[in-house]
Amino acid sequence: MNKGIHKLTDKEARNATTEGARQRKLADGGGLTLVVRPTSKAWWLRYRFHGKERTLTLGSYPRTSLKEARAARDEALKLLDQGIDPVDYRRMEQRRRQTETADTFQSIALEWYETIHKHEVGATTHPKNLRRMEMHLFPYIGRMPIRDITPPDALSTLRRIEQKGHVDNAHRLKTIIGQVFRYAVGIGKAERDITVDLRGLLRSPSVKHYAAITDPEQLGDLLRVLWGYEGTPTVSAALKLAPLFFLRPGDLRQMQWDQIDWQKAQWSAQRTKNSDPLIVPLADQAIEILRELEPINGRSPYVFPSARSRARPMSENAVTAALINLGYKDTMTGHGFRATARTLLEEELRFPVAIIEMQMAHRVRDVHGRAYNRTQWLEERRKMMQTWADYLEGLRNVRS
Numbered sequence: 001m002n003k004g005i006h007k008l009t010d011k012e013a014r015n016a017t018t019e020g021a022r023q024r025k026l027a028d029g030g031g032l033t034l035v036v037r038p039t040s041k042a043w044w045l046r047y048r049f050h051g052k053e054r055t056l057t058l059g060s061y062p063r064t065s066l067k068e069a070r071a072a073r074d075e076a077l078k079l080l081d082q083g084i085d086p087v088d089y090r091r092m093e094q095r096r097r098q099t100e101t102a103d104t105f106q107s108i109a110l111e112w113y114e115t116i117h118k119h120e121v122g123a124t125t126h127p128k129n130l131r132r133m134e135m136h137l138f139p140y141i142g143r144m145p146i147r148d149i150t151p152p153d154a155l156s157t158l159r160r161i162e163q164k165g166h167v168d169n170a171h172r173l174k175t176i177i178g179q180v181f182r183y184a185v186g187i188g189k190a191e192r193d194i195t196v197d198l199r200g201l202l203r204s205p206s207v208k209h210y211a212a213i214t215d216p217e218q219l220g221d222l223l224r225v226l227w228g229y230e231g232t233p234t235v236s237a238a239l240k241l242a243p244l245f246f247l248r249p250g251d252l253r254q255m256q257w258d259q260i261d262w263q264k265a266q267w268s269a270q271r272t273k274n275s276d277p278l279i280v281p282l283a284d285q286a287i288e289i290l291r292e293l294e295p296i297n298g299r300s301p302y303v304f305p306s307a308r309s310r311a312r313p314m315s316e317n318a319v320t321a322a323l324i325n326l327g328y329k330d331t332m333t334g335h336g337f338r339a340t341a342r343t344l345l346e347e348e349l350r351f352p353v354a355i356i357e358m359q360m361a362h363r364v365r366d367v368h369g370r371a372y373n374r375t376q377w378l379e380e381r382r383k384m385m386q387t388w389a390d391y392l393e394g395l396r397n398v399r400s
Contacts (some may be wrong), residue, residue, distance in 0.1 A: 005029030106142035212336030220395035246341035283389035
């Protein structure tokens with residue numbers, strides 16, 4: 001053993017006093033010194049860096065033992081061998097830990113929500129997802145530094161939801177966690193998306209099939225019922241346009257007058273569920289319905305305003321609720337018109353699947369996996385939408 005170090009013993013450190021002086025220093029070697037004062041004892045490391053003498057405090061005694069102080073000294077000397085000043089290194093590590101503590105899952109998630117998520121999904125979707133995070137994620141992993149969260153941490157949080165029977169919600173939240181982590185990776189706050197390690201660890205979600213009519217004769221009966229609806233003009237128009245447009249109910253109810261280009265016979269909305277522009281060519285029948293509704297609702301920004309406030313769109317479930325009142329519970333839903341159009345446009349009218357999928361605001365990809373632009377095949381879609389409207393009108397006018 002080098003006689004220049006390890007000069008002190010535990011007993012000497014424990015029994016050391018100032019012996020009446022203001023302070024007393026006991027050297028252990030290698031720059032390590034126990035500084036004894038009347039009311040305290042502390043470990044100092046004295047060293048030179050670029051010709052300047054510096055002091056690094058390694059802890060108080062006996063909280064930091066002699067053995068621990070020696071280990072800290074050895075680590076500091078290794079840094080010096082690498083040309084790193086131990087004092088600067090400690091400050092850097094403190095700043096890093098403070099930053100990581102500030103970069104909690106909750107803070108990053110809220111930043112992602114405000115910066116990205118609110119602008120990428122529908123106006124009714126992002127508040128629901130914020131509420132999901134507030135109820136199911138923030139109480140458990142919200143305060144954890146995002147870098148410290150492990151796959152088991154996330155799985156434990158998701159299992160709480162799954163065990164309550166909310167399997168679909170657990171999968172939605174897993175997706176949200178993944179989106180937050182990918183955002184954190186992009187801004188340098190996390191190393192990777194940990195949800196990749198959770199594949200197959202949650203029960204499979206239930207597949208939700210919306211009630212839909214795909215038989216042409218039954219569809220003709222439904223259309224006659226819709227055209228005979230005696231409710232408000234707003235809901236009546238929405239019921240007539242729902243099969244013509246076959247959009248998600250959320251997209252339909254958010255339709256605004258200033259999004260309609262009457263000259264081009266086209267409705268263009270900025271966002272859809274998949275964050276892409278939505279372009280709907282307007283068939284002659286659709287324009288006729290909209291023109292009849294304009295004098296009634298033209299002062300509202302929304303084509304289908306709420307009955308309570310013209311500054312808000314109608315309820316998300318207005319069309320489905322009307323269908324239930326018309327006797328179509330468990331037979332047809334507002335979302336079901338998508339399945340109706342998807343089936344009959346392909347099987348009866350023989351339109352290419354890619355054209356149908358594009359009009360349904362699904363992402364259609366080429367052979368290389370790249371998504372087509374939303375303006376792709378617009379003329380073909382325009383012809384399809386007019387053909388579809390004529391087909392529905394024909395079904396409606398056929399009496400059995």
